Amino acid sequence: MTAPSSIHHVALGDTRLAVHTAGSGLPVLLLHGFPLDHAMWAGQEPLAEHLRLVVPDQRGFGASAGPGPASMEQLADDAAALLAALHCGPAVVCGLSMGGYVAQHLAVRHPDRTAALVLVDTKLEADTPEARAARVDLAAKVGRLGQRIVADAMVPRLLASSAEARAAAGRADLEAALHEAILRQPVATIQAALAALGARPDMTAALGQVRVPTLLVVGAEDAITPPACMEAAVEVMPHARLLVVPRAGHMTPLEAPGVFNRAVFEFLAEAGVHPA
Numbered sequence: 001m002t003a004p005s006s007i008h009h010v011a012l013g014d015t016r017l018a019v020h021t022a023g024s025g026l027p028v029l030l031l032h033g034f035p036l037d038h039a040m041w042a043g044q045e046p047l048a049e050h051l052r053l054v055v056p057d058q059r060g061f062g063a064s065a066g067p068g069p070a071s072m073e074q075l076a077d078d079a080a081a082l083l084a085a086l087h088c089g090p091a092v093v094c095g096l097s098m099g100g101y102v103a104q105h106l107a108v109r110h111p112d113r114t115a116a117l118v119l120v121d122t123k124l125e126a127d128t129p130e131a132r133a134a135r136v137d138l139a140a141k142v143g144r145l146g147q148r149i150v151a152d153a154m155v156p157r158l159l160a161s162s163a164e165a166r167a168a169a170g171r172a173d174l175e176a177a178l179h180e181a182i183l184r185q186p187v188a189t190i191q192a193a194l195a196a197l198g199a200r201p202d203m204t205a206a207l208g209q210v211r212v213p214t215l216l217v218v219g220a221e222d223a224i225t226p227p228a229c230m231e232a233a234v235e236v237m238p239h240a241r242l243l244v245v246p247r248a249g250h251m252t253p254l255e256a257p258g259v260f261n262r263a264v265f266e267f268l269a270e271a272g273v274h275p276a
């Protein structure tokens, strides 16, 4: 971390969350995607020069103890309780993919905790029946074959696939880091999260009522939640603006950290949430 960082362990009911914090000032909660942990936000460390980063491993992931998630609502309640436990005022709630689903629920269920929203490489819609069936299939396979099957299936789809992106410096390191991150998540957490992801509701109507300033970010080459998902979201969210990041896939903050961090700063300044 650019600013000194510390790790806390926060007991919340039946779980104990590991959370990294750095910096001071306006809190920014960074919620990781599936099946990853806080480490995917390494490229956001420079934000801690001006903001207070709060970066948990969500229940069952990374160094957090306890069972895996039962629902996106439960993860949102965990995140709200975590902000309270750390004495944070209303936060900028930023989530990628699964973290974006959690961020949406947090904004709806805990509006008093949400100063602004940043939804990254995610969508508002529920799973199709086919997507749900694929998750059931993957949960069975990971039970038989272990995390490697998930890593092998997901890593090639997480990053931008154009020849230019594949040839970029540091690409092999990114692939290796994602692979390792998936391998360190417990099988039971992956299975619980797959069920919770498949059961999540459509949030389109609820997000239409969200009043806080919102930044939507998507990689132009996102193969999992393509730009059309965020283009649909910006149509229904009256306080949202959309940024499509070239040469990024599903992991925009990791693939294009400079562009992403600048966009967050500019958004917070323009929305009057944080001085430039």
Ligand code: MLT
Binding pocket: 032, 033, 034, 035, 096, 097, 098, 099, 197, 224
């Ligand atoms: C994620 O990156 O968090 C997942 O791909 C989300 C999903 O499978 O819907």
